[in-house]
Amino acid sequence: MIIKRYLVSNMNEALTRIRYELGKDAIIISQRKVRKPGIKGLFSGKLIEVTAAVENSSDGKKPNVKKEENFEDSLASIKRIMEDRVKTVDTKEVILEKENEKVASKLNVKNQKLETTYDKTSQGDLEQDSMYKEVSEMKKLLNKVIENTSKDEDKKINPLEEKLNDMDIDKEFQTELIDKVTASLNEGIEEKEILREIFESLVLECEEEIKGRVVLVGPTGVGKTTTIAKLAGKLALVDKKRVGLITVDTYRIGAIDQLRTYAEIMNIPFKVVITIKEMQEAINYMENCDVVLIDTTGRSSKNAMEISALRAFIEKANPHHVNMVISGTTKNKDITSILEGYVDLNYDNIIVTKLDETTAYGSLYNIIKRANKPIKFITTGQNVPNDIRVPNKEEIARFILGEETLC
Incomplete structure (x- = not known):
């Protein structure tokens, strides 16, 4: 920042000089009326003292000044100006008092100050107030510059924190991860390997075979119906199960x-249930099946009544497993709301869908951390029944680290 003062007759002159010397980006910090020093100054018109400042150019274009000041020099200049202003308040009173005494002596006026020349109780106080006001304004400007500089320093992000942000790891979990990584770095282990070990240790693998009645629950739009079709195709066409x-x-x-179209293509039984009584009838109809997949209506996790009504259907089905289906594109704040809203349905596994629709897979970590349940399946596209698979902990860690992508 460059700061300069100008003593001019009017503001037009001041603006002309400021634009010429400091450029069009300069700003006026303060302006005040002052008198010329000496006897002539007491009877002549006041001049205007204008203080202007401009930021140092970042694009290499320098203002038309004799000396380019860096940031520290600018702060020092502000400090000097403030000190000069305070000193001027005291010295100006002494000078003006002496001038008054001379004028009074010539006019044979004893022990009396000329009001037309200088009224110490009025004009002097106004000058002093003006000085202190200007000093106060410059102190505010200085504090603002220092504050902005401090904010810029605070904005510097820890490299590991920046990496976790890129992974889309929830900020709530970042401090814990940074502390663990920092502690292990002292032992000479590489940062990525520390994170890999943390991610793998958190993953709960579900090796249990799919059998019996399996229910899929979750909010609207996460792909439950497509996922259940993929599961049906995999079990019926690949694993040869009923x-x-x-x-x-x-x-x-x-x-x-x-869903009926998928069932006809795969030649498997299909039932639509509207009432709880029909749920029992549908279960009885499919008693010879190895696996019965039950698709449910997407409900808002915030609507307790809808979740309660859905629970009544699930309890009637008496499932062996309840799978919570959640999209890998879900915002971090919504993950918490969804998982907590469906907790009354007693889901025991997680299915993460739509991983092909995101480029950062930190949601896998966020979901595992909040649900503390095994990830049974992940889906990686729209193809039925191919784009679904059972992940292991190594694969999930690679996804989170960005080593494996679907782009």
């Missing part, structure tokens, strides 16, 4: 037709 499909999703337009 599979049945039941849907409770009678709210979403086209959901029933979509």
